[in-house]
Structures are given as structure tokens and as C-alpha cells.
Amino acid sequence: MSATRRILASFALAVTLGMLALAAGCSREPENDAGVINIYSARHYQSDEALYRAFTDATGIRVRRIEGTDDALIERILQEGAASPADILFTVDAGRLWRAEQAGVFQAVESPRLSQRIPSQLRHPDGKWFGFSSRARLIFYDPERVEPGMITRYEDLADPRWIGEICVRSGGHIYNLSLMASMIAHHGLEPAEAWARGLVANFARNPQGGDTDQIRAVAAGECGIAIANSYYFARFMASDDPADRALVEKIRWVFPNQGDRGAHVNVSGAGIVVNAPNASQALAFLEFLATSEAQTQFARGNNEYPVVAGAALENPSLEQLGPFKADTLDAALYGVHQAEAQRALDRVGWK
Amino acid sequence: MGRGRGLPSLPAAAMLIAALVALPVVTVALHVFLPDEGAWRHIARVLLPEYIGNTLMLVAGTAFGVLALGLSTAWLVSVCRFPGRRILEWALVLPLAFPAYVIAYTYTDLLQVSGPVQTFIRDLTGWAARDYWFPPIRSLGGAIAMLSLVLYPYVYLLGRAAFVQQSSGILEAARTLGCGPWGAFLKVALPMARPALVAGVLLALMETLADFGTVAYFGVPVFTTGIYRAWFSLGDPVSAAKLSAVLLAFVFTLVALERWNRGGMRFHQVGAPAAERKPYELKGGRAVLAVTVCLVPLGFGFLLPAGRLAWLAWIGGDAQFGARYFGLLWNSISLAGISAIVAVTAAVVVGYGMRLRPGAPMRLFHRVAGLGYAIPGSVIAVGVLIPLTLADHGLRAWLASWFDFEPGLILTGGILGLLFAYVARFLAVSLQSVDAGLARITPAMDDAARALGEGPGRTLKRVHLPILRANLLTAGLIVFVDVMKELPATLILRPFDFDTLAVQAYKLAADERLAEASTASLAIVVAGLIPVILLARQVSRPPQRRHRSEAATLMEPAPA
Numbered sequence: 001m002s003a004t005r006r007i008l009a010s011f012a013l014a015v016t017l018g019m020l021a022l023a024a025g026c027s028r029e030p031e032n033d034a035g036v037i038n039i040y041s042a043r044h045y046q047s048d049e050a051l052y053r054a055f056t057d058a059t060g061i062r063v064r065r066i067e068g069t070d071d072a073l074i075e076r077i078l079q080e081g082a083a084s085p086a087d088i089l090f091t092v093d094a095g096r097l098w099r100a101e102q103a104g105v106f107q108a109v110e111s112p113r114l115s116q117r118i119p120s121q122l123r124h125p126d127g128k129w130f131g132f133s134s135r136a137r138l139i140f141y142d143p144e145r146v147e148p149g150m151i152t153r154y155e156d157l158a159d160p161r162w163i164g165e166i167c168v169r170s171g172g173h174i175y176n177l178s179l180m181a182s183m184i185a186h187h188g189l190e191p192a193e194a195w196a197r198g199l200v201a202n203f204a205r206n207p208q209g210g211d212t213d214q215i216r217a218v219a220a221g222e223c224g225i226a227i228a229n230s231y232y233f234a235r236f237m238a239s240d241d242p243a244d245r246a247l248v249e250k251i252r253w254v255f256p257n258q259g260d261r262g263a264h265v266n267v268s269g270a271g272i273v274v275n276a277p278n279a280s281q282a283l284a285f286l287e288f289l290a291t292s293e294a295q296t297q298f299a300r301g302n303n304e305y306p307v308v309a310g311a312a313l314e315n316p317s318l319e320q321l322g323p324f325k326a327d328t329l330d331a332a333l334y335g336v337h338q339a340e341a342q343r344a345l346d347r348v349g350w351k
Numbered sequence: 352m353g354r355g356r357g358l359p360s361l362p363a364a365a366m367l368i369a370a371l372v373a374l375p376v377v378t379v380a381l382h383v384f385l386p387d388e389g390a391w392r393h394i395a396r397v398l399l400p401e402y403i404g405n406t407l408m409l410v411a412g413t414a415f416g417v418l419a420l421g422l423s424t425a426w427l428v429s430v431c432r433f434p435g436r437r438i439l440e441w442a443l444v445l446p447l448a449f450p451a452y453v454i455a456y457t458y459t460d461l462l463q464v465s466g467p468v469q470t471f472i473r474d475l476t477g478w479a480a481r482d483y484w485f486p487p488i489r490s491l492g493g494a495i496a497m498l499s500l501v502l503y504p505y506v507y508l509l510g511r512a513a514f515v516q517q518s519s520g521i522l523e524a525a526r527t528l529g530c531g532p533w534g535a536f537l538k539v540a541l542p543m544a545r546p547a548l549v550a551g552v553l554l555a556l557m558e559t560l561a562d563f564g565t566v567a568y569f570g571v572p573v574f575t576t577g578i579y580r581a582w583f584s585l586g587d588p589v590s591a592a593k594l595s596a597v598l599l600a601f602v603f604t605l606v607a608l609e610r611w612n613r614g615g616m617r618f619h620q621v622g623a624p625a626a627e628r629k630p631y632e633l634k635g636g637r638a639v640l641a642v643t644v645c646l647v648p649l650g651f652g653f654l655l656p657a658g659r660l661a662w663l664a665w666i667g668g669d670a671q672f673g674a675r676y677f678g679l680l681w682n683s684i685s686l687a688g689i690s691a692i693v694a695v696t697a698a699v700v701v702g703y704g705m706r707l708r709p710g711a712p713m714r715l716f717h718r719v720a721g722l723g724y725a726i727p728g729s730v731i732a733v734g735v736l737i738p739l740t741l742a743d744h745g746l747r748a749w750l751a752s753w754f755d756f757e758p759g760l761i762l763t764g765g766i767l768g769l770l771f772a773y774v775a776r777f778l779a780v781s782l783q784s785v786d787a788g789l790a791r792i793t794p795a796m797d798d799a800a801r802a803l804g805e806g807p808g809r810t811l812k813r814v815h816l817p818i819l820r821a822n823l824l825t826a827g828l829i830v831f832v833d834v835m836k837e838l839p840a841t842l843i844l845r846p847f848d849f850d851t852l853a854v855q856a857y858k859l860a861a862d863e864r865l866a867e868a869s870t871a872s873l874a875i876v877v878a879g880l881i882p883v884i885l886l887a888r889q890v891s892r893p894p895q896r897r898h899r900s901e902a903a904t905l906m907e908p909a910p911a
Contacts, residue, residue, distance in 0.1 A: 044858035045858075066849075067858065075733055083759065085760070085764065170570050208570035217464055219465060220473075346398055
């Protein structure tokens with residue numbers, strides 16, 4: 001055999017072996033009696049594994065998962081098309097659920113149980129996706145720099161008196177895009193853009209880091225005000241670390257707009273993929289997520305708020321944060337206004 | 352087998368492989384001709400100037416950084432003798448084991464306003480956070496520093512190989528003709544090492560352009576940020592592809608500059624390498640200075656961040672640490688190993704094909720195949736996904752019609768898609784090393800072997816491959832380490848329930864659990880250390896042996 005051929009042969013062999021090594025794992029057929037579901041998830045919380053285990057224990061249905069970034073998962077499902085093994089797309093933002101729905105990823109599902117338990121603004125009208133947990137976008141402040149009661153609404157943050165005080169993450173991040181989209185939905189584009197311009201003028205520093213970093217920066221004194229999601233702060237509250245305890249002592253929180261529309265909340269949700277090979281098992285999974293047990297698990301394991309009324313929190317941090325009024329804006333609007341929100345934030349220089 | 356039969360197939364195979372590898376890049380580039388959804392105009396008007404400005408500064412700064420760190424250390428450990436040199440010689444490669452995003456997380460944790468360093472300053476002085484100025488780590492300067500610290504080993508490795516292999520005669524001649532040590536360095540050694548150094552800088556810059564993790568975390572808007580923003584926030588993949596195409600043009604220019612810079616120069620090895628050259632003995636203050644110069648990149652690029660990660664992992668590591676990590680480690684290592692073998696094999700075929708048929712079409716394929724290195728991993732992933740799923744659907748339809756058998760997605764369902772993406776992305780690295788090795792072999796050797804009656808295949812096997820062994824190992828090890836660190840393509844193309852160390856680190860870091868993410872990050876670094884140390888030994892091995900084997904290979908009688 002010539003060296004050329006040997007090289008080509010070994011190349012082909014390596015490729016074939018690699019292919020076969022995992023081709024066995026990609027069959028679309030269910031593998032046992034109760035079956036299996038394939039979840040494409042953009043949630044990357046370790047607590048989700050407990051959720052999946054609980055589902056398998058309850059139903060016998062095995063869960064296989066691929067975790068990745070939302071848009072890449074959507075792209076993968078679209079490219080895989082009719083042959084896609086995906087049963088469920090599970091993601092973390094209403095804007096993305098909307099985009100996946102627009103791209104034709106989901107199929108409509110009729111489930112009296114789901115439509116009865118999940119509030120209508122947190123699910124698609126045709127049952128293409130359902131929100132299962134929510135998180136609120138809160139304002140945190142240092143009481144030494146900001147008198148309690150001075151800030152009660154998102155709109156207050158644009159007041160020039162807070163110049164050099166506000167810390168927040170990048171304007172390209174979905175949390176801020178959805179907040180901006182809700183401002184656009186409530187006030188219209190121009191007032192919302194003016195608000196964002198005022199907010200940017202009050203920045204203490206260039207947007208950087210994650211939500212946790214903004215909270216820490218308030219505690220360290222670099223800024224007086226931060227915008228961050230509820231569950232990052234709840235995590236600090238539950239920490240054993242004395243430094244985290246000290247941080248929580250130093251900081252006050254505000255559920256914004258309690259006197260009017262309520263605090264901006266965003267959902268994490270899922271839907272059944274249009275070509276799902278295991279659609280009935282997938283529906284069982286969605287209905288499982290709406291049970292009180294699973295709903296409590298979102299709160300207990302990951303500091304998220306349940307969406308089903310009356311589900312227990314079993315989470316001292318969330319209980320200490322207290323009840324609040326949530327904005328009942330249709331979550332799909334975050335998606336509708338998302339690109340517009342991004343363009344507006346780019347224009348006002350929210351990097 | 353007949354000697355002539357390998358002749359036409361090798362260049363053809365080279366073309367085929369290069370075309371396959373170029374496929375994802377071409378797929379991305381072709382999007383340019385599709386109508387976009389309006390994001391492009393918005394980006395071009397509002398954001399592009401800033402992206403271009405920041406990208407240029409990032410590239411220029413990182414080029415300066417990797418050259419300053421890599422060149423100085425490579426020269427010192429190659430030609431000078433000072434205490435600790437033998438350890439530094441290999442230890443200087445260690446920062447290569449760090450993914451840029453991990454070192455960025457680690458330094459942010461140390462240096463941000465709520466980190467231990469600034470807290471200590473405040474406790475010591477009684478100042479408040481706004482009473483003093485501290486260099487912000489999350490900035491363009493910070494990104495340049497992070498990327499320089501982890502990428503300088505490319506310049507160091509290639510530069511050191513060049514310095515070690517320079518003929519002693521030339522340097523001695525320079526000294527005899529009245530050059531001082533600096534003169535010999537500036538006028539002779541540096542110009543001779545230029546192709547290697549430029550190649551090292553180019554690799555570092557391509558990785559800089561492809562980086563997303565660091566710049567995104569630091570909030571520095573550069574091209575990759577724009578690609579992500581266009582695609583993910585503005586929902587416009589076509590505009591994202593247009594930005595990628597601009598990025599590609601940029602890289603093409605860089606590569607063309609390098610070719611132009613090299614010009615017609617050829618550097619075939621003649622005469623004995625510099626092993627017997629008398630090294631400069633450094634004593635006293637100079638020795639201290641040399642050690643300090645070498646300790647700066649090693650300390651900041653490896654010792655300090657690794658120490659901090661180890662501490663974080665110790666006080667609050669990943670609760671899932673345990674048996675699961677064996678699985679993660681195995682997945683990471685087996686993927687990296689298979690990719691390394693495939694990438695090196697592909698590089699040998701492409702590189703040697705180029706040597707056999709150095710025509711214009713081959714040159715084009717060769718060049719395009721190497722571009723993937725500068726493309727962000729998630730863009731490559733989509734570039735892989737589109738042609739591969741197309742092939743998959745075709746394969747499925749074919750199997751269904753011929754065998755009445757309907758499988759799942761064979762190509763994208765397994766790790767093949769991942770391997771494809773890795774080779775598309777990292778072929779540039781292995782090709783670089785193979786090309787550099789081939790360039791040093793004078794064509795006279797090919798002619799001699801051919802004159803003695805060997806075909807090109809057997810010449811490759813019996814002459815080039817043995818001489819190239821060191822280069823092949825280097826190429827394989829670098830690809831191995833790069834795959835271990837790779838994240839975005841892995842994330843999207845992997846099969847079900849298939850996590851790697853990088854994925855585990857990402858999941859925790861994306862959830863802003865940096866202390867927990869430290870365990871997996873440290874595991875990536877530790878698992879990457881073994882190949883990196885092998886790599887370093889490879890580089891620091893005295894070169895005579897290789898030279899002898901070169902002669903031995905030529906003289907060894909052919910097997911019957």
C-alpha cells in the first residue's frame with residue numbers, strides 16, 4: 001500500500017470511527033417502554049438536572065439533553081428539519097420563545113391542564129410555548145447614597161440627579177433588551193429611547209460584567225444603583241459566605257412600578273418542536289413542569305418564581321424579598337420589540 | 352503497488368480536503384449575497400466605526416504584547432545562559448493551557464472593584480471606591496493584556512524553534528565581523544527568524560479576532576460582538592454573515608501582508624544548527640534581569656491565575672465534582688485526541704500536496720482552508736451545520752430509498768459534525784507547523800529521493816515524515832490544546848448528553864457562578880498541561896538528534 005493510500009485510509013478510518021462511535025446514540029426511536037424525550041435547552045442550571053430526574057422518577061420517561069445558546073439551538077433545529085430528534089426547546093427569555101415561534105420551531109398543543117394552570121400572558125395563545133418560571137428585574141441601591149423611597153419606578157432611573165450612579169450590564173444582553181422592549185410597549189419608541197438616553201447619561205461606568213457584578217459593585221461603593229435580576233440577589237441571600245452576608249446587609253432592593261403596571265418580569269419557557277418524534281412524552285414533560293411539585297422546584301432549586309398561582313416557594317430568600325406586583329404585559333411583545341429595542345439602545349450608546 | 356499510482360491522487364486528495372475544510376467558511380461568506388433584514392444598514396451607520404476602531408486597537412495591542420513577551424523570552428532562553436533557564440524553557444509555554452475566557456474571569460475576580468486587591472487597598476487606606484483610580488480590568492487594555500498573556504506562547508514556540516535552528520556559523524560570522532550581541536541579534540538572528548515570528552504573531556492575531564468570550568465579558572465592542580449582536584439581538588443572520596465577511600477580508604489582508612513580507616525569501620537549513628554555539632553567559636544583574644523578564648509572562652500568564660483558580664476551587668468549587676468529571680475529562684480528551692490526529696493528517700496531505708503542485712488553484716485552496724482559525728467558533732458552527740445537515744438529509748433519503756431504512760441524523764447526530772468544525776477551525780494551526788517544517792527541507796532532498804526511484808508517496812513517508820516528526824507532534828499538540836479550550840462550536844454541535852470540561856465551565860460561568868466554574872476551568876488547564884509540557888520538551892530538545900535522523904533516513908536501505 002502506498003503511503004498516500006495509507007494516509008487516506010487512516011483518515012477515512014478515523015472519521016468513520018468517530019462517526020460510528022456516536023451514531024448509535026442518535027436514533028429517533030424510543031428506547032424503552034415509557035420512552036425518551038430529547039430536550040434542547042438554553043437553560044444551564046445544575047438544578048435542572050434534579051428537575052429532569054424527578055420527571056423520570058414520576059413517569060419512567062428518560063431525558064436526553066443538549067444545552068447550548070438559544071439562537072444556536074434554534075438554528076440547529078431548523079437545519080435538522082424533519083429529521084430533528086428535538087422534542088422540546090426549553091429557553092430562558094420570552095423574546096427568544098417568540099423568535100423560535102416565528103421561525104416555525106414549535107407546534108400548537110392543546111392541553112387543558114396547561115392552559116388552566118398557566119396565566120394567559122405567560123403562554124402562546126395557540127399553545128406553541130408555555131412559560132414555567134419567571135424572574136423580576138429589580139433595582140438595587142446603596143442606602144447611604146440613595147434615600148429609600150426616592151426610586152420606585154424604572155422611569156426614575158433616568159432622572160439627572162443620579163448622574164454617575166448607575167451600574168448595569170451590556171445593552172446587547174437579553175435581560176436589558178426585554179426591559180427596553182417592555183418600555184417601548186408601554187410608552188412607545190421615542191419616550192422609551194429618551195428614557196434610555198437619560199439612563200445612559202447616569203452610568204457610573206461602561207456596561208460590563210454580569211448582573212452579579214453590578215450588585216457587587218454597589219456593595220463595593222463603585223455605584224449607588226444597579227439593575228439586576230431577582231435570582232442573583234436571592235442567591236447572595238442564601239449564601240453561607242460571610243462576605244455575601246455583609247453584601248446583603250449593605251444593599252436595599254426595589255420592586256419597581258408597584259404603584260402602576262408592576263415590575264418587569266421575564267419567563268423561562270418551553271414548547272414542543274414541530275417534528276418532535278416523541279410528542280406525547282414531550283407533552284407529559286410540559287404538564288409535569290406545571291405541577292406544584294415542579295413549580296416549587298424552580299423556586300427552591302434556582303430562586304425563580306413559579307408561574308402557577310399558589311405554588312409554594314419553600315425558599316427563605318424569595319420569601320424575604322416579599323410578594324410583588326408583576327407587569328402583566330404579554331411576554332410575546334418582548335420578542336416583537338426586540339430588534340427595535342436593540343437599535344434604540346445602540347443609538348443612545350448603551351454598549 | 353505501482354509507484355506512479357500515488358502521483359495524481361495526492362494533490363487531488365489535498366484539494367478535496369482543503370475544499371471540505373473551506374466549506375464552512377465559504378458557506379458563511381456566501382451569505383453576503385443574500386438580502387439582509389435591515390440590520391446591516393443600522394450596524395454600518397451606528398456601530399461599525401467603533402467596531403473597526405476597537406478591533407484595530409485590539410489587534411495592534413495584542414500584536415505588540417505577544418511580540419514583546421514571546422520574542423524577548425524566546426531569545427533569552429535560546430541563546431543565553433542564566434539560572435533557572437532549563438525550567439523556564441518549558442514553563443514559558445504553560446499559559447497556552449489557559450483559555451482566554453478563563454484567564455479573563457480570573458483576573459476580573461482578582462482586580463475588579465469588589466475583588467480582593469481593591470478591597471485590600473480600601474481597607475488599608477480607608478478610601479472609598481471612588482476616591483482613587485485603579486486601572487479597569489474590563490476594558491480594551493485589559494482584553495489586550497489577557498489575550499497577550501495566553502497567546503504569546505505561539506510567538507515563543509515558533510521564535511524559539513527558529514533561534515535554536517539557526518546555523519551557528521552565521522551568528523559567529525556576524526560576531527567575527529564586529530557585531531556585538533545586540534548587533535548579531537538585530538542584524539542577523541532577528542531577520543532570519545522573521546518568518547517564524549510573523550507566523551506566530553499571525554496565529555495569535557487570528558485567535559484574537561475569533562475571540563468572543565473575553566471581549567464580551569469585558570464589554571469591549573469589536574467585530575465578534577457585532578456578529579453576535581446582529582444575529583442574536585437583531586435576529587438577522589445575513590447581516591451577521593456580512594460582518595463575518597468583513598472580518599474574513601481583514602484576515603485575508605493580514606495573511607497577504609505576511610506573504611508579502613516574506614516575499615521571495617526561502618530559508619532552507621544549511622550547515623549545523625546552533626547547538627554547539629557558545630551561549631552568552633549572563634551573570635549578576637543581567638541574570639536577574641533575564642529571570643525577571645521570563646517570570647513576568649509566566650507569573651501573570653500562569654502561576655498567579657492558576658493559583659487563584661486553585662484557591663477558588665478549594666473554598667467553593669463545583670458541587671458536582673466527582674465521578675462526573677471522569678466522563679467530562681474523557682469526552683474532552685478523546686475529542687481533542689481524535690481532532691488532533693485528523694487535523695495533522697489533513698495538514699500533511701494539504702501541505703505536501705502544495706509542495707507537489709504549487710500552482711495557483713492549490714495556493715488558493717491552501718489559503719482559504721487556513722482562514723477558519725480567525726472565524727468565531729459559533730459562526731463556524733453554523734457554517735458546518737448548514738452543509739452537513741444538507742448532506743445528512745441527502746444520506747437519509749438515499750438510505751430510505753435503497754434500503755428502506757430510516758436512520759436519524761448520522762452526520763450531525765454524532766461527533767462527526769464536531770470533528771468537522773474543529774478541523775475547519777484549527778487546520779490553520781497544524782498547517783502552519785507542517786508548512787514551516789516542509790519549508791526547511793530543501794527541495795534537493797525530494798529530487799534526490801525521486802532520482803533514487805521513489806514515488807512521491809514513498810518520498811513523503813520515508814523522507815519528509817521522519818524529518819517532520821517534531822513538527823507533526825507540535826501541530827498535534829497545539830490542536831489538542833485548542834480543542835480542549837474550544838467552546839462555542841462544541842456547545843452547539845455536540846450530541847445528546849455529551850458534556851466536556853469547557854461546557855461544564857461555561858454552564859456555571861454563564862450562570863455567574865465563577866467560584867464553582869473554577870473547578871472545571873482548572874481541570875481544563877490541568878488536562879492541557881500534559882500536552883503543553885510535551886510540546887515544551889519537544890521545543891527544548893537539543894536539535895542534533897533530529898539532524899542526525901535526517902541523514903540516517905536518507906541512508907537507510909529500502910526494505911525489500
